[in-house]
Every structure is written in C-alpha cells, then in structure tokens.
Amino acid sequence: xxxxxxxxxxxxxxxxxxxxxxxxxxxxxxxxxxxxxxxxxxxxxxxxxxxxxxxxxxxxxxxxxxxxxxxxxxxxxxxxxxxxxxxxxxxxxxxxxxxxxxxxxxxxxxxxxxxxxxxxxxxxxxxxxxxxxxxxxxxxxxxxxxxxxxxxxxxxxxxxxxxxxxxxxxxxxxxxxxxxxxxxxxxxxxxxxxxxxxxxxxxxxxxxxxxxxxxxxxxxxxxxxxxxxxxxxxxxxxxxxxxxxxxxxxxxxxxxxxxxxxxxxxxxxxxxxxxxxxxxxxxxxxxxxxxxxxxxxxxxxxxxxxxxxxxxxxxxxxxxxxxxxxxxxxxxxxxxxxxxxxxxxxxxxxxxxxxxxxxxxxxxxxxxxxxxxxxxxxxxxxxxxxxxxxxxxxxxxxxxxxxxxxxxxxxxxxxx
Numbered sequence: 001x002x003x004x005x006x007x008x009x010x011x012x013x014x015x016x017x018x019x020x021x022x023x024x025x026x027x028x029x030x031x032x033x034x035x036x037x038x039x040x041x042x043x044x045x046x047x048x049x050x051x052x053x054x055x056x057x058x059x060x061x062x063x064x065x066x067x068x069x070x071x072x073x074x075x076x077x078x079x080x081x082x083x084x085x086x087x088x089x090x091x092x093x094x095x096x097x098x099x100x101x102x103x104x105x106x107x108x109x110x111x112x113x114x115x116x117x118x119x120x121x122x123x124x125x126x127x128x129x130x131x132x133x134x135x136x137x138x139x140x141x142x143x144x145x146x147x148x149x150x151x152x153x154x155x156x157x158x159x160x161x162x163x164x165x166x167x168x169x170x171x172x173x174x175x176x177x178x179x180x181x182x183x184x185x186x187x188x189x190x191x192x193x194x195x196x197x198x199x200x201x202x203x204x205x206x207x208x209x210x211x212x213x214x215x216x217x218x219x220x221x222x223x224x225x226x227x228x229x230x231x232x233x234x235x236x237x238x239x240x241x242x243x244x245x246x247x248x249x250x251x252x253x254x255x256x257x258x259x260x261x262x263x264x265x266x267x268x269x270x271x272x273x274x275x276x277x278x279x280x281x282x283x284x285x286x287x288x289x290x291x292x293x294x295x296x297x298x299x300x301x302x303x304x305x306x307x308x309x310x311x312x313x314x315x316x317x318x319x320x321x322x323x324x325x326x327x328x329x330x331x332x333x334x335x336x337x338x339x340x341x342x343x344x345x346x347x348x349x350x351x352x353x354x355x356x357x358x359x360x361x362x363x364x365x366x367x368x369x370x371x372x373x374x375x376x377x378x379x380x381x382x383x384x385x386x387x388x389x390x391x392x393x394x395x396x397x398x399x400x401x402x403x404x405x406x407x408x409x410x411x412x413x414x415x416x
Contacts, residue, residue: 006336009316013309017341020302024345027298028388029353031291035381036357038284040372044125045277048190049240049269051123053249056080056088056256057238059263063279066272069100069238071191072110075168076102079235084261088239091255093248096121099236101203105168109150111196113203113233119145121240124190125371134158135183138199141227143182147193151184158183162196164206167213174206176220189365201231241266295388299395302341306334306399317403334400335393342392346385 010017049070057065058078067073089097098121101113119130119137135158137145144162151157162179166172179198187193205226209219243249249268256266320330357374365371 003336006333006340009333010337010340016305016309020298020305020341021345021348023298023301024295024342024388024392025348025352027291027294028346028349028385029356030294031288031384032350032353032381033356034287034291035384036353036372038287042277042284044189044371046270046273047125048273049122049124051127051242052121052240052269053243053246054241054253054256054266055238055269055272056241056264056266059257059265062265062267062272063276065238065265065267066269066276068102069240070269072102072112072195076237078263079237080239080264081235081262082233084259084264085236085239087261088241088256088259088264091252093243093245093252093255094241095244096242098122098240099200099233100238100240101200101233101235102237103168104164104166104174104203104206106150106162106164106196107154109147109153109194109196110168111164111198111203113198113200113236115200118197118240121242122192124188124192128188130188130192131186133184133186135181137183138197139182140180141199141202141205141231142177142179142223143198143202144179145183145185145197146181147185147195147197148187149193150196151181156181156184164196164198166210166215172215177206177223177226189371200233200236204231204233205229296391298345299342299388299391302338302392303395303399306338306396307402330403331397331400334403335396338392338396339389342389346388350385 055065055069057069058076058080060077064074064077068076085097085099088094096117098114098118100118102110104111116137122130132145133148133151135145137143146154146156146162156162158181160181162181164174164179166174179202185192208221208226208229209216241252243252253266253268256264317330320333354374357372361372361374
C-alpha cells in the first residue's frame with residue numbers, strides 16, 4: 001500500500017519530480033562517465049607501449065628513461081655508444097632490438113631516428129601494431145614518416161617537404177637537406193602521434209657538417225656525396241628490446257645494468273609506467289571528487305525539493321495522521337519516494353551514459369586514441385550507484401521528520 005501511495009504522490013508532482021530525476025540522472029551519468037574516462041585513460045596510459053620487454057638507455061632514473069624514450073619528454077643524460085648497442089643486440093637472450101635516436105625537432109614536434117623495424121615491433125593498446133593512414137615507411141635516406149597529430153597540426157600529406165631543426169628549441173635548421181613525407185601514421189593515442197620519424201642514417205646525414213652542436217662555417221657537403229658515405233651512427237639515445245623468453249627478462253636486465261663498458265640502465269616498461277602513473281595520476285582523484293560533488297549537489301537539490309513541497313503536502317500529511325497513520329508510515333513514505341527518485345535517476349543516468357558511449361566511442365577513439373570500455377558498471381561503480389540511493393534515503397529523513405512534526409491542526413488550517 002505504501003508503495004502505491006508513493007507512486008501516486010510522485011505522479012501528482014510529476015513536473016518537479018521529473019526535474020529532480022533529470023538532475024540526478026545527469027549527475028550519475030557525469031560520475032560514471034568520469035569513471036569510464038579515468039579507467040580508459042589509465043588503461044591507455046598503461047598500453048602506451050606493449051609487447052616490449054625492456055627499454056635500454058644511459059644510466060639515469062627509470063621514469064626519466066621512460067619519459068624521453070617513449071613519451072619524448074625531456075632529454076637523455078647521455079647516449080649509448082653504437083659498440084655497446086651492438087654488443088647488447090648480440091646477446092643470446094635478445095630476440096629483437098630497435099634503436100632510437102633523439103635530439104632534433106620540427107616545429108615543436110620531436111624528431112626520432114630509428115630503423116624500419118620500429119614500425120613492425122612497436123605495439124600499443126595490448127599489442128596493436130602501427131598502421132599507415134597514407135603512404136608507406138622509410139625507403140629513401142630522406143624519407144620521413146609523421147604521426148597523426150603532426151599531419152593534422154601542420155597539414156602534411158605524402159610528398160610534402162620537411163626541414164628538420166637542430167635541437168629542441170633552436171632556430172638553426174638543416175635546410176640544405178630537406179626530407180619528404182613518405183607516410184602518415186594512423187591515430188594511436190600515443191606519443192607516436194606527435195613524432196616525426198626518420199632513419200638513423202638520416203640523423204647522421206644531416207649532422208655531417210656539424211660539430212659540437214654548431215654548423216661548420218662555410219662547409220656544405222653535397223647530398224650526392226653524403227649518400228655515398230658510411231652513415232653508421234656513433235651512438236643512439238635508447239633502444240626497445242624484446243627477449244626470446246620472458247624468463248630471461250630479469251637476467252638480461254641485470255646484464256645490462258651491470259654492463260662493464262659504460263653505465264647503462266634497463267627498465268621494464270610496465271613497472272616504469274606504474275611508477276609514472278603514481279606521479280601524474282593524482283588528477284584522476286580530482287576528477288572523481290568533482291563528479292562526486294555534482295551528485296551531492298543533486299541530492300541536496302532533491303532534499304530542497306522535498307522541503308519545498310511540505311507546505312503543499314501539509315493537508316495530505318494531516319489526513320494521513322487523522323486516519324491513524326503511524327510515524328513510521330509517514331517517515332517510510334518520504335524515504336520511499338526519495339529512494340524511487342534516486343533509483344530512477346540512477347538507472348536513467350546509466351542508460352544515458354551507455355547510449356552516449358555507443359555513439360561517441362568510435363569518434364573518441366579516432367580523435368583522441370582513447371578507448372572507453374563498454375562493460376557494465378564494475379564494483380566501484382555499482383557501489384557508487386547504491387551509495388546514491390542510500391544517500392537519497394538519508395537526506396529524506398529530515399523532511400520526513402519535519403512533516404511528522406507538523407501538527408494536525410496546522411495541517412487542516414485554512415490560510416488566507
């Protein structure tokens with residue numbers, strides 16, 4: 001009976017109740033959406049690089065090595081000599097190794113020298129390979145492959161010329177040796193999107209006439225002569241390594257860290273990513289806090305709506321009491337109404353979220369490289385929905401007590 005009374009009361013106030021349900025639905029959709037974005041961003045962050053067992057570079061910190069080798073942020077403290085690189089590459093535990101050379105830039109985007117194996121070995125998001133939106137890989141000495149963000153920001157297409165600048169914040173350009181865009185990579189949502197990729201030999205070629213970070217005065221070697229030179233690099237910045245057996249990862253890591261030729265460091269990408277996330281992941285808690293405050297605001301609005309309706313419902317409560325309604329009945333009626341409003345709002349919010357995800361998920365993936373999971377509410381989300389309903393029941397207690405304390409005479413009084 002009390003359930004029927006609650007439904008009838010809500011229907012009698014359909015407009016105000018509907019607005020309250022909508023407010024709760026939008027706040028729940030925002031909270032669940034933030035949770036989806038948070039978990040999706042964390043998964044995408046952890047999947048920035050996958051199927052790579054070790055990252056090798058000069059000895060520094062694991063996070064610093066990860067930042068410049070994978071995220072193209074910062075600079076290496078030192079380089080790895082080509083001799084050391086070859087000796088590590090020749091170890092029996094190594095299945096494959098891809099060198100990386102950093103240092104130059106193009107219009108605020110980092111330029112990375114590597115080998116064609118990078119396009120085959122680099123994996124992200126649980127093993128997805130790189131794909132070309134246009135063109136192909138590095139065939140010629142002066143070929144360049146640009147990431148999706150580089151192409152979008154600078155309007156590049158296959159065949160366009162590129163001039164690489166010396167260093168990261170330098171106005172000195174290698175204008176005498178321009179590159180040609182050979183390919184444009186598809187969007188990945190990783191730092192590859194913001195990278196210009198050339199060959200290791202090309203990095204050496206553009207620095208033939210440079211010494212100590214400056215161009216030799218009056219010296220310009222013809223491109224034809226450079227093509228005939230031995231362009232084997234003297235050093236690389238870092239290397240991505242895959243081992244033949246996962247059981248050999250720690251053994252190879254120890255060998256690299258104890259390498260006698262020069263101080264080297266090898267890190268496991270997964271552990272370094274977790275360490276980095278502990279530093280940059282503070283923002284996710286701020287997002288959760290903001291969305292939680294939105295829900296609190298919606299619940300406070302519901303309580304205000306119930307309080308505001310008390311004056312209109314005085315006669316209703318008085319009739320209930322005159323008919324012998326117990327205090328627990330009036331209290332239960334208000335609590336049940338609040339629970340119904342919150343439950344309907346929570347279900348509507350979840351439906352809005354998943355409908356929006358179904359429509360926007362492909363676009364978000366293509367635009368930002370962020371893959372949002374479509375799984376149902378997890379344990380944390382389910383607890384949040386239950387907490388919303390429980391909080392709604394709690395905030396309705398004060399209006400219920402207020403309604404009960406209104407006297408029968410006050411409820412039946414005709415006000416002029």
